[in-house]
Amino acid sequence: MSISLALRLFLATLFARAAWHKLSQHSSFQAELSAYRLLPVSFTLPAVYGLAITEIFCTLGLLFFNTAIVVAMTLLVIYGLAIAINLWRGNRHIDCGCASWLSPRKSLGWALVLRNFLLALLAFICLSLPTPASISTGNVLFALLIAFTLWLLYESIEQVMSNAQQYTQWKKQFSSRSMH
Amino acid sequence: MDAGMISQIALWIVVCVLSLLVFALMRQIGVLNERVFPAGALMTTNGPSVGEAIPVGTYTSLGNTAVVIGGMQNQDTLLLFVSPACPVCKTLLPYVQSVAKAENSSTQIILASDAENDQEQEQHRQFIKQYHLPAAQYLLSRPLGLAFRVEKLPFAVIIDSRGILRAKGMVNSREHLESLFEAQTRGVASLQDYLLSQR
Numbered sequence: 001m002s003i004s005l006a007l008r009l010f011l012a013t014l015f016a017r018a019a020w021h022k023l024s025q026h027s028s029f030q031a032e033l034s035a036y037r038l039l040p041v042s043f044t045l046p047a048v049y050g051l052a053i054t055e056i057f058c059t060l061g062l063l064f065f066n067t068a069i070v071v072a073m074t075l076l077v078i079y080g081l082a083i084a085i086n087l088w089r090g091n092r093h094i095d096c097g098c099a100s101w102l103s104p105r106k107s108l109g110w111a112l113v114l115r116n117f118l119l120a121l122l123a124f125i126c127l128s129l130p131t132p133a134s135i136s137t138g139n140v141l142f143a144l145l146i147a148f149t150l151w152l153l154y155e156s157i158e159q160v161m162s163n164a165q166q167y168t169q170w171k172k173q174f175s176s177r178s179m180h
Numbered sequence: 181m182d183a184g185m186i187s188q189i190a191l192w193i194v195v196c197v198l199s200l201l202v203f204a205l206m207r208q209i210g211v212l213n214e215r216v217f218p219a220g221a222l223m224t225t226n227g228p229s230v231g232e233a234i235p236v237g238t239y240t241s242l243g244n245t246a247v248v249i250g251g252m253q254n255q256d257t258l259l260l261f262v263s264p265a266c267p268v269c270k271t272l273l274p275y276v277q278s279v280a281k282a283e284n285s286s287t288q289i290i291l292a293s294d295a296e297n298d299q300e301q302e303q304h305r306q307f308i309k310q311y312h313l314p315a316a317q318y319l320l321s322r323p324l325g326l327a328f329r330v331e332k333l334p335f336a337v338i339i340d341s342r343g344i345l346r347a348k349g350m351v352n353s354r355e356h357l358e359s360l361f362e363a364q365t366r367g368v369a370s371l372q373d374y375l376l377s378q379r
Contacts, residue, residue, distance in 0.1 A: 027311075028274040035267040041310065093352075095271055145192060152199040159206035166213045 002139040004129035005063075006146035007122055011072060012062040013151050014119070018098075019055035022048055032097030036082055037089075051075075066127055073123040080116030083108050106162050115157075214355075227329035227348070234345050239324060242308060243315030247290060249324065250343040256287045256364075259337040260351075261330045263293050264307035268352055269334040273311050275354045279361075294322040338364050 022029050026048050034044045054075060061068025079098075086094065087108055096106045106112070228234050236250035249259065260276060262269035276289055291313060295301040301320065308318050328337055328348065338347040338360055347360040 025274070027277075028271065031267075031270040031273060034270060037267075094267060145196065149196055149199050152196075152203045156199070156203045156206045159203070159210050163206065163210050163213060166210075 002135065002143040002146070004126055005135065005140065005143035006150065007126045007129075008062045008069075009143060009147035010150040010154075011069075011119070011123060011126070012059045013147065014154070015055045015058040015062070015072060019052045019059060022052040022055070026052075029097055032095045035091075035094040036086055036097075037091070038082055038085065062126075069123050069126050073120045073127075076116050076120040076123065080113050080120070083116070084113050087113070106158075106165055109161075109165070111161055227327070228345050230345050230347060232345055233343050234339060235327060236343065237324065237327070239319045239321045241316050242304060242318040242320060245316045247317070247319060249290070250339065252343060253288075253339075253341045255341055256346070257339040258287050258289045259292055259324075259328075259339065260289065261292050261325060261328075261333055261335040261337075263333050264303050266333045270311070272334055272351065272354065272357060273313070275357065277312075279357075288317070290317050290319060292319045292321060292324050294325055295320045336360055340364075 026045075030044050030048050033039065033047060034041060039047055054071060058068050058072040058075065062072060083096065086092075087110065091108065093107050096108050096112055098106065098112065234250045236248065239247050239249060241247050249257065258276075258279070260272070262272075276291075279287065279289065293304060295304055304318070304320060305315075307313070308315055328335070332350050334351050336347075336349060336351045336357055337345065340346045346364040349356065349360060351357045351360065
């Protein structure tokens with residue numbers, strides 16, 4: 001089934017990028033992780049590498065076995081919960097630490113929680129579709145096309161989210177300046 | 181190939197091109213946001229003002245070396261007030277370290293904080309250990325913070341090699357810190373001042 005393969009490719013791209021972000025900028029990700037205040041300080045560095053390794057496993061495994069999808073789903077839900085917990089605590093202004101391809105850093109918001117649960121739902125849909133075992137070249141090409149489009153749309157949504165955050169920041173800056 | 185197939189292919193091409201366009205547009209808006217209106221570091225009106233020479237002082241670092249702030253130096257100084265209890269400061273540290281590497285010839289980086297007792301001093305020691313900060317560039321001094329009237333952290337100050345205050349402000353993000361460097365190179369007090377003078 002090319003739909004299932006396409007969804008798997010799309011999710012694998014996201015996890016590859018997330019893992020790359022964690023490994024290439026591990027010190028800044030460590031700081032972002034400690035700002036979440038969910039783990040003891042001494043655990044943050046091992047946690048960064050642990051998460052990166054799990055994400056690499058997801059990236060490679062997503063195309064072949066369903067275990068990786070379950071792991072990916074769990075990760076997405078954990079990230080979503082971590083963001084939700086900090087929103088409940090009122091920690092809106094910390095950096096979300098979510099890797100984005102080009103868009104600037106984002107602070108936390110319910111939109112991110114929703115995004116994570118939608119991605120987890122997408123992974124769940126993958127589970128219910130048959131595994132891509134032996135498929136034709138045409139189907140693979142078609143799947144690549146769908147995955148590419150999905151990924152472009154996903155990046156657009158990310159960019160829209162960070163643009164929106166920038167506008168609210170400006171509004172705050174302007175209103176605070178006019179008060180002086 | 182039947183008509184259905186052809187229309188299917190044509191539609192896919194259109195969808196792909198449209199998503200590319202949407203992405204490019206969103207990206208352009210994002211880039212414009214960043215470039216046209218940089219978020220400047222928040223200026224404070226208290227303390228020494230930009231362009232003034234700052235009082236010269238000698239401070240002892242956590243590595244027990246003497247650090248002179250102000251007066252004639254052979255390079256510019258970025259003074260960043262931080263605290264182990266401030267999460268935003270931690271997100272800035274990797275960037276500060278990269279600046280230290282990139283501009284090592286022209287800017288020396290000094291981190292400053294204060295400790296009231298031995299227990300707090302120990303927290304600072306663990307802090308620099310955890311983030312691999314050089315102890316010789318980490319000062320614990322309450323008078324230094326008071327001299328610049330630091331109220332909120334992280335607070336950054338740029339002093340040039342002649343001991344003159346070039347830029348200062350509260351920095352919440354990497355962009356804010358960059359704006360201070362930008363203000364210094366453009367010779368304006370802050371980016372807000374620069375934008376106002378352009379209008």
